[in-house]
Amino acid sequence: MPESIRGVWARVAIAAALLFVIGFALHRLSELDRQFIAPSWAGARGLAQYLLRDYRGAASGYRQHLRDAIAIQGGLPDPGLDALIRGDLQAAKQWAGRHLAAAPRSVSALLTLGAVAVEERRSQEALEILHRFLEVEPDQFDALLLSATVYARSQDDGGAIDAVNRALRHDRVQSRVTTFLTALQTMGELSALPRSEQPLCLLAQYHRYLRIFDAGQARVALRYAELAIERGDHVADAYLVKGVMIYWDRRRPEEALSAFLKAVTADPRHAEAFRWAARTYGDQGELAQEYRLLRAAQEAAPDDPYYVFAVDHVLVDKLGDFLEATELYRRLLARKPGEASVLRRLGYVSGFLGDEAQVLYAYQRAAEATPTDAELYEEMGDSLARIRRYDQAINAYRRSIELDATRPGAHFGLGEEYFAKRRYAEALAEYERGLALGGGGLGRLCNLCQMYNLNSAFDRAARCFDAVLAQDPDDLDTFRRRNDNLKDMKIRGGRP
């Protein structure tokens, strides 16, 4: 049968449409995290309802899937989580109660108890438990997200938005799947409200959270944020969500920056909006602006250590303005004398400035506050070495290794001090331990090669230098050291 021109075009159109549909389906699926793909009917139902934006139904489907999966597995190692997933809130509460009687600061038990209170909709009790938990682990993701549910159900949108903001400022997610499902269910409850009653900004925040697992949620978050701005619902936070979504899309950084700046205009005490604006400037290499805005964030939330360390990161790690950093820490210590984390940073920057007295004072006081912190001793060793207190540096590194032998940095530090003291065999041993523990980098590897040379292992040194140069052929210093080693080998006839 001969084809008509219409038939031909129909074929072409169907082929193109088929390609488009397949492409779109692949695109949508590729946006989803693997956790959405659950191999069961309940899981498939959950996914379908999720894609249709029925979040309550999706949470219920995934819960059923988890229950079935656990029943097949025969339970989880964490009895609290196991009971929560099975929906046996009484058993979860009993286990948490027993556990807390033995260990009152047990994070797992506190989280289980908090989650049970949230499920049972006992708001006040849930918040008390979760606050207790956040005292043990500040900014813990699960606790903040569960708090957000409690606030949302109590119609305290501001509290919920703050809780999600605090959770999302760290690059991490919840530790328990049940927390995710509770958030999904909360989203469903909020979305099901009549349009005029929906907390648009809070919904935008929740979709911002979901974007971590589903890139497609960015579009929804953006739309809710714009609606919230129109309605005047927590405008600063809505601009923040808008900015973050545009920021992660990464195509229009200027637009993201503009949204963050509008957020701080709407609320000049919005520390998180200042931080995001600073981050955007920082990405563009505008470090002075980044620093200025982070200072504004820190001043907006002076009691929040998170912003202190954000300022510290730019000032010390990115810029290296040690004088300014010293001023900052002195001001902070005047507010909170004896704060170990600030003392450590003061000791650290003082080492760069060569201020011996301040290094010794700061670390001594920090060590009194946290005597079993291996990282502190390693850092102390680095700073002591910097001010040429080599014997004290060796003692600090040894103490760090005593407390935690798996830290490569302490081994490298000790190796370098032995090297400076020309105890080459010991230096080599420490360096090899450090590298075996997974520490390293080309600089360290090059030092190792030099140690082989100084231990008269010229062959090993030659192979080692070649390996370094294979990775960085432009490294002049390594090239020179390699030549020196070859000269040594030649004179020795290849023998040590």
Next chain:
Amino acid sequence: MSVWLRTLALHMLLLALAVFGVWAQLTYRVPGGRVFVILPLVGVALACVSLSLLVNHAVWGRWTDDRWRRVFARFELGSGALILAFFTYGLFLTFNAGFDVSRPMEYPSEIKSFGGGKVDVGFTISYWWANVRSWRKPGTVEPMILTDWERWNLWGGEPVVIRVREGFFHVPWIAGVQKDEVEWSRRVLRQMPRAAWIWKGLAEHYYKRRQWPEMVAASTEYFRLYPNDTDLAKQFSAPLYNIGHWKEAVELLEPLAVRVGDAGIYSLYGFALTRVGRKPEGLKWLEKSYALDPDDWWTPAALAYAHYADRDCQSAMPWIARSLALRPTNPEVEDELNHCRAG
């Protein structure tokens, strides 16, 4: 069945060739304006045509109408020929870059704006370009394809350096677009002049590019802020020693030697002084270093070499012996000793 399999194989091959052609054009970018930015898109369109034709074969099989069969056969032939041309061009670009041993030339430029986008179809397909200030025709802007990394790490208005290589067949290609470290550092330092890491980064940049006078100038600023970083001073002085740039070594080490009590710095500074015709002064610094750290084998070796360089073996011998006593396995110093003994 065999016809279908043959068609499948043919279209998959054409698709692979088209993908290769696009990949080559995106990887070994040729500067040349808008045409070279559009060409890869034509390649993608051809790949899509090939895929559509395959879908058509799969869904409906052969055309029953002779007229349409002829039209589509010609269309398939034409698109296949274009894909082959694209593939050949991609192969040419690959060889042009693959066999290229030329050193990259660096041209300062500035990003004016970006274009392009990305799409996820199970895997990410992205295509970016930037409009940059032309380094070939001053006063004009030209588009240039960017890699994903470049798109995410560069910003509008950012000063950049475009690295261009000559090409094996003398067709220049863009080896990379990077942030202009020097211009960026200067911008930051104008606002934050006490930013030690920026001075250090600048000095390291010059160090890697073997721009010794600039390296010394930036280092001096850095050491003024952070005199304790003697390790870096030692690292920076190493290549100056290696190539005999003693004047720069003296310039680099002098402020540190005056401010910091470090035996290593004293000895490096002292030895460099002996090489710029200030031997008596240099020997004093070397001896000062030796007094501060008598267990370091290098200082006596340097003292020995300072004398040995003037063929003053008599003064060199005790220092050689001292150095060998501290580090018995030092073939180079042993060699020096043997030469002295041999007269």
